[in-house]
Amino acid sequence: MALSTTAPKAFIQQQNLVEQVADYLTQAIIQQHFLPGERLSEVQLSRDLGVSRAPVREAARLLESRGLLISKPRRGFFVRALNAVELEDVFDLRLCLERHAIQRLAECYTPEAKRALEQQVDVLCKAAAANDGTRRIEEDLQFHRLMLHYAGNERLLRAFDDLTHELRLCITLITKTHEAPETIATSHFQLLEALSSGSPDACREAIDYHIGIARDFVVKGVGETGEHADEDLFSR
Amino acid sequence: MALSTTAPKAFIQQQNLVEQVADYLTQAIIQQHFLPGERLSEVQLSRDLGVSRAPVREAARLLESRGLLISKPRRGFFVRALNAVELEDVFDLRLCLERHAIQRLAECYTPEAKRALEQQVDVLCKAAAANDGTRRIEEDLQFHRLMLHYAGNERLLRAFDDLTHELRLCITLITKTHEAPETIATSHFQLLEALSSGSPDACREAIDYHIGIARDFVVKGVGETGEHADEDLFSR
């Protein structure tokens, strides 16, 4: 995964500057080194990272297409801030994609897929037990990504990956509140059971419940902690 | 690469060079001035358009995120070529998004939405009757975009817009074969009726049928005319 962390200065050296800058920015945004709505200065960034502005700009465009940044012409790039409505929309789209995926997957549920998913749930549970917050989130997302992967539609997977960036954005902001490890375990086992049953309805019910839980968690978190419901990025 | 349009040079002038270049490239790709798999030279493009390479590169990145171009490191940008599997995936994702959208829309089907959709069908039918191929496609897409819009999920709409670029890519490639105007009309009226009925199942059935038609048309078109099923973009 990402070998990011402390050093903000000049740890970029070799190749694919654009991708490296993009990774750096992504990590920095998720870890809230840049606050939502904050303006990013190209010169500042290029100075800090020891690269020129061209790769920074291209990386910023990439992040914009992923919904992490927003560009205002002649004004620069700003860190995306999600309000309550947008947050609902993200989870609604996630539901849309995963419903479709799990039903497609149920149609072609190979032993290989079954094994991979079970193993991933195992990994996830261990991360949850270890109380490692960020890793728990990543392993959780990875489980769902695997579902999408084995559903056999590359384009669907890409749409999910696009959405994932925004998901990370809102999840990480909030989840100081930890879900109970046993809740996570049972919640995912239900999905596996539904898949094994092969019933589309059971799958749909399971995924609806599962994502509903996650959404409520995030929405509740927003209500409790920080409030981004005000107008943050209306101008587009 | 012959620039077909009248003024190949310096018809780009003032502001937002990136967006203008992106539009130009999009049009050129859709109208097949660049063939699938063709390599785009940055210097050539910047020379032809009378701009420097920086905006060209940024525009290319944008098109890449929209799935119209593919970048191979150190090799440049190539026009996306869709094989049969990817084409199936695109329509499967479209089905996924529109199913969700039409059911959400059925829950909140305002008179305003109804009126707008009916009017758009009207426009569409006129375009079909006038035998204007490209405009028919655009109006058709616009109808579906309106559906997504009134479904009330901005993020869902964005996902659809992202997909639309690829849809245009494969639709335009193929639709020399015209659908009969009356088929188009009835096909869309069915959607309106299902929406008015308010029944989720009716909506789902209608959209499944509708998109199935479109998909079969494209798949059949691929089988008849050009065949892109060979390995075109396996790398990466």
Add this chain to the structure above:
DNA sequence: CGATTGCCGACTGTCGACAGTTTTAACGCT
């Protein structure tokens, strides 16, 4: 005659610089 290796051209990745615009800050006026 075919395969290999070295060379040449073209192109991408990246950089520093310039011009126009936006934001900030100081300044003068009331």
Add this chain to the structure above:
DNA sequence: AGCGTTAAAACTGTCGACAGTCGGCAATCG
């Protein structure tokens, strides 16, 4: 002291240039 005006600073958009790299061609060797 408050407010409008203006000048300076900072920043974005764009450009041309340089270096490293990749692909193709040709000359050489087996």
